[in-house]
Ligand SMILES: NC(=O)c1ccc[n+]([C@@H]2O[C@H](COP(=O)([O-])OP(=O)(O)OC[C@H]3O[C@@H](n4cnc5c(N)ncnc54)[C@H](O)[C@@H]3O)[C@@H](O)[C@H]2O)c1
């Protein structure tokens with residue numbers, strides 16, 4: 001229906017209960033809705049995808065790509081150059097970029113605020129078309145460019161890149177469109193639409209959204225910046241220094257897909273400088289953050305301090321760290337526990353927010369599980385991620401290397417802790433830390449309670465008859481509640497665990513590893529200090545980025561003030 005304003009002349013002559021004007025509100029007609037997860041390609045020897053990836057890896061590794069700041073379509077090269085290096089070979093620079101100055105960040109804010117007004121008027125169908133184009137480009141022509149940048153820049157093996165920078169990224173783009181359409185189906189009740197018509201429309205939020213993304217998932221950068229944009233917002237995107245190249249490729253795909261300049265502005269910057277400028281802007285409408293607890297706490301505190309400055313209450317969405325657990329019951333299947341724990345703890349060097357880093361094992365299963373974990377750990381090949389036989393590569397940077405090895409060195413000195421496997425590291429060529437398994441006698445040791453974010457798995461062995469007491473420790477010993485898994489063949493126990501562990505994980509797995517959530521299948525996010533649990537990949541996430549407006553239109557003139565009972 002096109003927007004109409006037809007004035008009824010008879011009504012204007014004063015005849016009551018007559019339709020006066022027609023509706024001016026257009027409810028968008030959105031095409032039929034269906035969606036499926038992007039298939040994960042296998043990269044078997046001789047496959048087309050493997051050959052295409054090999055070419056792209058060569059092309060990407062051959063140059064140091066120069067990445068500018070982009071504001072309103074204008075490219076800027078501000079300040080001292082910075083470099084993104086390959087974590088597994090840190091002498092090799094993969095990208096050169098620039099930290100935006102305070103003035104440049106301010107300029108990006110102004111461009112986003114201005115663009116938001118225009119963009120919010122762009123019909124939903126037009127926005128959806130751009131997102132669908134982008135998903136097709138990511139799935140086809142640019143898939144291997146995204147994967148190559150993620151493998152070389154963030155040191156991911158092919159399977160870890162494919163599930164992230166291909167499948168999950170594409171899924172975010174397709175599913176957010178799907179959820180937007182599903183949510184748009186709801187229109188409020190209109191009891192008699194010829195007299196009064198009620199409607200609800202999605203608006204962006206006036207101001208700008210700051211998207212601040214982590215290094216460990218290319219897809220998360222894309223989701224944090226572009227889901228607010230889909231919903232009609234202007235965005236200032238600060239990518240992580242150590243994921244710049246892959247994030248830059250997303251930015252360019254969105255331009256190619258047809259996103260107008262200025263809606264998302266690409267602003268690499270020093271974290272605290274960026275944080276200070278955005279939290280002191282009156283136009284701050286929201287922060288879409290994924291990263292560590294200290295950074296999110298800092299941002300939250302700054303927003304609190306500046307509350308009187310803002311035009312809106314800024315929405316604070318923060319998905320943070322975890323101390324994810326595997327809890328093993330005496331009835332568990334040992335092989336599943338071993339394989340799931342190795343994958344969860346050591347894939348991508350334990351640098352998934354969902355990685356298992358503590359495991360509770362009953363005494364009765366101690367020997368087979370310990371032996372299994374150590375045997376499998378010893379087989380893992382660590383090295384250059386472009387070598388297809390490698391299980392995992394290097395940790396992201398020198399800071400991560402220092403933090404993780406600090407925990408390992410601390411464990412070596414503590415008599416309560418015993419390194420059972422691994423414990424070696426070498427940062428001379430790349431930031432390599434061997435997958436490490438530690439046994440502790442103290443369930444409150446920092447190895448069992450703090451986020452390490454590296455390839456370190458700590459086990460605590462409990463007496464079988466203390467199973468309930470140990471279950472209680474899972475939630476009481478740490479402030480995090482992101483992911484967790486319980487392994488058991490005893491249905492009664494699983495039912496108890498489901499209740500006892502309810503608040504210990506936003507993503508809870510039964511007889512499966514704590515990692516590997518899929519968009520649309522396991523919407524992701526944790527509670528307690530693991531974040532605001534807005535469930536990326538779920539139906540409500542898009543709704544966090546709209547400020548909906550309720551509209552009531554009345555088509556008949558109002559002729560009196562008194563109510564009928566007053567005349568009875
Ligand atoms: N819950 C989830 O969904 C989820 C997903 C991925 C990662 N994570 C968490 O992210 C962390 C790892 O990522 P990281 O090392 O990139 O985290 P980080 O907190 O160091 O950095 C995240 C982003 O914040 C920026 N930043 C740093 N200080 C800032 C400041 N004062 N103001 C504004 N921005 C600032 C960084 O430059 C980066 O872009 C882990 O704790 C992990 O568990 C959580």
Ligand SMILES: N[C@@H](CCC=O)C(=O)O
Nearest residue numbers: 216352353354515516517
């Ligand atoms: N989707 C990821 C979590 C993202 C955090 O780093 C998983 O469940 O493995």
